Amino acid sequence: MNRRRSTLLSRCLVIIAATTGFAALWADTPAPDELWQRYRDGLLAEPGLVRLYGFDDVSDSSSTVASLVGDEATLSFVPYKARDAEPVDDLVLAPGRWPGTKAVSLDQGCYQGPPFDATDEGFSIECWFREHGPGTLQPRGPNGTLLSASSGYYDGWRITLSEKHHTISFALGRPGPEFAVSAACGNPVPRGEWLHLAATWNRVTMRVYIDGVQRAEASRRWTGSWYTIFLTVDRFGGEAVDDPFEAKLRDHLEAYRLACHDLEVEPPSFVPLEIEMTVCVEPGYYRSDVEEELLGVFGARDLPDGRRGVFHPDNFTFGQPVYLSPLIARAMEVPGVRWVEVDRFQRQGETSRGELDRAVLEVDRLEIVRLDSDPNRPENGVISFAMEGGQ
Numbered sequence: 318m319n320r321r322r323s324t325l326l327s328r329c330l331v332i333i334a335a336t337t338g339f340a341a342l343w344a345d346t347p348a349p350d351e352l353w354q355r356y357r358d359g360l361l362a363e364p365g366l367v368r369l370y371g372f373d374d375v376s377d378s379s380s381t382v383a384s385l386v387g388d389e390a391t392l393s394f395v396p397y398k399a400r401d402a403e404p405v406d407d408l409v410l411a412p413g414r415w416p417g418t419k420a421v422s423l424d425q426g427c428y429q430g431p432p433f434d435a436t437d438e439g440f441s442i443e444c445w446f447r448e449h450g451p452g453t454l455q456p457r458g459p460n461g462t463l464l465s466a467s468s469g470y471y472d473g474w475r476i477t478l479s480e481k482h483h484t485i486s487f488a489l490g491r492p493g494p495e496f497a498v499s500a501a502c503g504n505p506v507p508r509g510e511w512l513h514l515a516a517t518w519n520r521v522t523m524r525v526y527i528d529g530v531q532r533a534e535a536s537r538r539w540t541g542s543w544y545t546i547f548l549t550v551d552r553f554g555g556e557a558v559d560d561p562f563e564a565k566l567r568d569h570l571e572a573y574r575l576a577c578h579d580l581e582v583e584p585p586s587f588v589p590l591e592i593e594m595t596v597c598v599e600p601g602y603y604r605s606d607v608e609e610e611l612l613g614v615f616g617a618r619d620l621p622d623g624r625r626g627v628f629h630p631d632n633f634t635f636g637q638p639v640y641l642s643p644l645i646a647r648a649m650e651v652p653g654v655r656w657v658e659v660d661r662f663q664r665q666g667e668t669s670r671g672e673l674d675r676a677v678l679e680v681d682r683l684e685i686v687r688l689d690s691d692p693n694r695p696e697n698g699v700i701s702f703a704m705e706g707g708q
Contacts, residue, residue, distance in 0.1 A: 353415035356568065361386060367433050367440075372419045378408040382428065392430040414445045414511045422449070432466045432473075439519040447511045448478060460486070463514070470496050476516055483508070487516040487525045502527050513569075522623050526553055528569075532634045534683055537578075545579040549586075549683050555617070555630025558584040585635065587687040588680050589698035590628075593661035594648065598707025602653030608702050610651050615644075615700050617689045628688040628698070639686050641676040655706060665698055 360369055368384040370392060375382060382392040394408050409422040421428070433440075442464060460477040462469075463485075469475025472490040475497075479486065483506050488499035500523035506512055515526040529552070536547045550558050550566070563582045574580065592615075598607050616626035625632055627647055633639075641662055648657045662673040672678040680686055688698030 353413075353418050356415070357385075359565075372410075372413070372421050375410060375419060375421060378426070382430075387433075390431045390433070392428040394426055395429050396426040420445075420447075427462075439517065441515060441517040442474075442476065443513070443515045445511055445513055448483075448506065448508050450508070474518075476514070478506070485514060485525055485527065487518075487523055489518060489523065499523070500525050521621075522619055524553075529553065531631060534635050536683075540579065543577055543579055544575075545581055546575075547581045547583055549583045549635070551585050551634050551685060553631055555687075558582060585685045586681075586683050587697075588684050589665040589696060590639070590678065590686055590688045590700075591661055591663055591665040591698070592644070592659070592688070592700040593703070594700070595658045595660055595703045595705065596648065597655040597657075597705050599653050599655045600707065602707045604704040604707045607651060607653040607707065608704050610653075611648060611702055612690060612700070614647060614651060615688070615690065617687075617691075628686075628690070628700075630687075633686050635685055636680060636682050637686070638680060639678045641673070641678075653707065660703070665696075 357369075357371070360366065367387050368390060369386050370382050370384055372382060374380065378394040378396070380394075383389050384391070396407070407423075407425045411420050411422045412418070413420040444464060446463060460479050463476045463478055465473065465475035467473025467490065469488050469490050471492055474487070474489050477486050477488070478484075484501055485506060486499050486501040488497040490497050500516075502525040506527060513528050515524075515529065517524045517526075530550055531553045532551045534549045536549070538545055538547060548566075548570075552558060552562070556562070566582055567580065570580070594611075596607065596611065598604050613620060614626060615628060617628045617630060618626050619629070620626060627644065641659060645657050645659065648654055659673065662678060663669045664672075664678070678686070686698075688700060690700050691697060
């Protein structure tokens, strides 16, 4: 794509940095300045990092911001200039996400710099931001641009915030007449809170992540001498809640932790499923080909056309039931399928609870359904097809 220049525009406070970070409690809690240093060091160690910007050295609008890695490409503040009016220099410095750091508050101006070159594998953009309202330029449109390269309509890319819906969108420009294609994070972002944003494109699929977590559930319990917050986390992509992630999450949440409250980070309770279908294949189709297509459609991975498999980890979260009718409808969409009959629909390794008769499989508040259909890990859920007809 032709990227004429990169722009950072916003009605937000912005730190161009990345990911999450919660610390051990009381005596093991790091000093506030150590949190940022540790976080930044982790970013600098990331392979493939092209640029990293922070605003700690900015004193006024004349200050340029150099990347801490890569080609040291600099950002410069450019005030907005209305027609037949003097440009408005409204750059405001504000406390950053971490104590002792700085952020920039932008409304009628932006930071601009040279674009970066995307690799054949695509790219990821990450930043910390905090929204404060519609801004003085709201009459110009319903969306505010947070980050962009070129226009993001016919070329380049852009990340915008909808003032009406409080949602984030990530768009890739392409030549007309169809121009941009976009992906959005459906959950509204809260106003006035620091949030971590990541937008990714792997040349096939676009994704938008807020705080790196699809959803989290908290439970407060008395544990003998103090209260403990049990935080159950559903990560995007079904990633494991492992020790490195827990350490980053603790660092991130340290600023919000209640005094005299302990914290336990837990993975979800996964519910593996067992599904069996009888499939009648249309004449002229090979049963093996249709079965292979069905296994992909009902898998847990991204499909070649960019869609997700039915049981992709990001399609389900805490307490979300599985309804039978959409599964039948999805199977009927596969070329060569004449009709489908469901023979088994239940939790794996358990006796039926009447899910097939009710046409719904329900789960508890901290449970998430799972069906990887991985022959090497059958304990993570299986789906099988008895193929009839065809050839």
